[in-house]
Amino acid sequence: MKQDSPSLVYITQSIRTDIINILVLIALWVTITILVNPIGDFPLNDDWAYGYSVKVLLEKGDFQLSGWAAPNLFSQVLWGALFCLPFGFSFTALRFSTLTLGLIGVIATYGLLRELNSSQKISLLGALVIAINPIYFGLSNTFMNDIPFFGFATLSLYFLFRGLKHDSIIEVAIGILLTCVAILTRQLGLAIPLAFGCGYLIKKGANIQTFIKGFSPTLVGVGIQLSYQKWLQLTMRLPDNYGIQIKTLYEELYRGVSHTLSNFTTITLFSLVYLGLFVFPFLIILPPLKFKELSSRQRTLTLLSSSTFFVVIMTVLVLKKLQMPLLGNIFVDFGLGPVVLKNSGIPNAPKILWIILTGIGIVGAALLLQFLFHASVQIFDRHTRPELINRRWMTIFIFSALCIYFFPLGFMGFSPFGFYDRYLIFLLPLLMMAVSVSTSNISNKNVGYMSTSFALIMMILYGVFTIGATHDYLSWNRARWQALHNLMQENHISPDHIDGGMEFNGWYLYNEKYEYDPTYVKSWYWVDNDDYVICFKPLTGYEEVKRYTFRRWLPLGEGNILVLKKTTDVSH
Numbered sequence: 001m002k003q004d005s006p007s008l009v010y011i012t013q014s015i016r017t018d019i020i021n022i023l024v025l026i027a028l029w030v031t032i033t034i035l036v037n038p039i040g041d042f043p044l045n046d047d048w049a050y051g052y053s054v055k056v057l058l059e060k061g062d063f064q065l066s067g068w069a070a071p072n073l074f075s076q077v078l079w080g081a082l083f084c085l086p087f088g089f090s091f092t093a094l095r096f097s098t099l100t101l102g103l104i105g106v107i108a109t110y111g112l113l114r115e116l117n118s119s120q121k122i123s124l125l126g127a128l129v130i131a132i133n134p135i136y137f138g139l140s141n142t143f144m145n146d147i148p149f150f151g152f153a154t155l156s157l158y159f160l161f162r163g164l165k166h167d168s169i170i171e172v173a174i175g176i177l178l179t180c181v182a183i184l185t186r187q188l189g190l191a192i193p194l195a196f197g198c199g200y201l202i203k204k205g206a207n208i209q210t211f212i213k214g215f216s217p218t219l220v221g222v223g224i225q226l227s228y229q230k231w232l233q234l235t236m237r238l239p240d241n242y243g244i245q246i247k248t249l250y251e252e253l254y255r256g257v258s259h260t261l262s263n264f265t266t267i268t269l270f271s272l273v274y275l276g277l278f279v280f281p282f283l284i285i286l287p288p289l290k291f292k293e294l295s296s297r298q299r300t301l302t303l304l305s306s307s308t309f310f311v312v313i314m315t316v317l318v319l320k321k322l323q324m325p326l327l328g329n330i331f332v333d334f335g336l337g338p339v340v341l342k343n344s345g346i347p348n349a350p351k352i353l354w355i356i357l358t359g360i361g362i363v364g365a366a367l368l369l370q371f372l373f374h375a376s377v378q379i380f381d382r383h384t385r386p387e388l389i390n391r392r393w394m395t396i397f398i399f400s401a402l403c404i405y406f407f408p409l410g411f412m413g414f415s416p417f418g419f420y421d422r423y424l425i426f427l428l429p430l431l432m433m434a435v436s437v438s439t440s441n442i443s444n445k446n447v448g449y450m451s452t453s454f455a456l457i458m459m460i461l462y463g464v465f466t467i468g469a470t471h472d473y474l475s476w477n478r479a480r481w482q483a484l485h486n487l488m489q490e491n492h493i494s495p496d497h498i499d500g501g502m503e504f505n506g507w508y509l510y511n512e513k514y515e516y517d518p519t520y521v522k523s524w525y526w527v528d529n530d531d532y533v534i535c536f537k538p539l540t541g542y543e544e545v546k547r548y549t550f551r552r553w554l555p556l557g558e559g560n561i562l563v564l565k566k567t568t569d570v571s572h
Contacts, residue, residue, distance in 0.1 A: 022107055029099075044477060058081055098142060115158070197215035324354050336473045480548075
């Protein structure tokens with residue numbers, strides 16, 4: 001009886017392990033989703049504006065964007081509508097549509113790392129870093145734009161990467177199609193075909209023919225973007241806030257070179273600390289292995305550069321008395337947000353915890369820069385091993401995507417429509433890919449037991465926070481919306497007399513004239529008569545009429561949502 005060849009047995013075992021790992025990721029995603037309980041027909045953050053478009057599409061058969069909407073949203077609205085078809089419109093259905101794309105993004109990350117020849121253990125760890133990231137998982141339980149873009153974008157990257165690696169026209173075509181879907185979700189999807197073109201030129205050689213072929217997907221993407229925008233204009237569908245980030249970028253650049261560079265430096269610094277914290281479990285298993293490959297001189301330079309960066313960043317943060325969280329929006333103290341009520345009810349973490357997390361973030365940032373440096377050296381080093389020379393196009397592809405995506409965001413500053421922490425999540429798979437390029441020869445057998453155990457402990461701690469914080473975010477919002485529904489249905493209070501927080505006010509009261517007509521008076525987020533207020537704590541000039549208790553996991557206990565009624569005139 002003929003036996004299978006060793007290579008065929010290895011391939012079969014490898015495929016079997018990949019399938020098992022993907023099933024593990026699916027099982028984990030489903031489990032943590034059940035734990036946080038995403039059920040609830042209420043909007044979160046800005047997704048009331050995106051849900052509006054789905055509702056109009058389902059009820060009127062027309063595509064309309066809310067005046068609050070800034071991204072393209074077209075693909076996301078169609079995707080969300082598919083999940084609403086069985087039972088009608090609800091934010092619960094929209095939330096499951098995002099959770100599905102969130103899982104797709106996790107699996108696509110695993111696939112991207114495997115395409116870089118990363119070991120299955122390291123690829124699984126990288127996918128888990130995405131899955132248990134608090135910003136990523138928290139946003140996956142909303143209908144915000146970030147996760148749909150991440151899902152479509154990482155999937156398009158996967159097919160473009162595979163297509164270029166294996167010279168597969170079919171996979172490149174699928175990748176281009178998914179890139180168009182990503183662009184019609186968010187304008188920054190244009191970074192993907194541009195990065196593909198850069199990688200294509202390096203792999204195929206720079207000449208007119210390869211330039212045309214490599215950047216033809218970019219022309220397709222630009223054509224899609226311009227056509228879509230023109231269609232919105234011609235059909236009177238273009239929202240006032242559409243593409244407002246570009247306007248914000250122009251305004252920041254107009255304020256002068258020193259202001260712009262200061263903003264970019266600060267945002268880059270803060271982003272590195274966040275990214276270092278988020279990918280730290282992925283990074284800590286690799287330095288000892290990479291360190292062994294370096295010469296004595298390279299080791300000295302590596303230690304010196306990493307130590308210098310750590311000291312500089314730590315000094316800057318200490319002098320400015322800054323610690324995590326440094327950027328606003330989703331990651332808010334001992335929980336997730338944003339908390340858009342008149343006063344915050346998120347518990348404050350002990351100061352020592354934030355000092356520790358800031359320190360981990362700085363160490364992670366130093367390691368991250370070290371790996372990015374080693375990856376970039378492979379592009380120019382003449383003494384690079386032959387097998388790594390053939391992978392230069394991968395490094396160019398990854399670095400191009402990183403830079404093209406981050407640079408415009410980094411110059412936007414900290415204005416209301418400026419830089420937010422949630423913009424960082426798309427960088428996570430790209431950074432882990434860059435790290436994998438410089439450690440591609442590390443196999444499962446090379447990864448030590450101690451480093452793996454430490455990484456898993458960190459992942460468990462991260463996961464506990466992510467699950468607890470997401471649960472609490474949904475829990476207090478569920479209590480808030482119960483209070484609001486009871487006010488309207490049982491007490492017959494009109495929404496224009498209730499300040500229920502930004503999401504409630506936006507869903508029921510949003511009016512574009514509030515943004516641009518100074519004759520319109522508002523209390524806060526489109527409310528004229530805030531006779532009733534929903535919040536966590538008492539307010540001056542209001543009396544409590546009812547409270548709703550919710551269960552909190554971080555820290556373990558109970559919290560309260562208060563319904564307050566105005567008793568005196570309150571100046572705003």
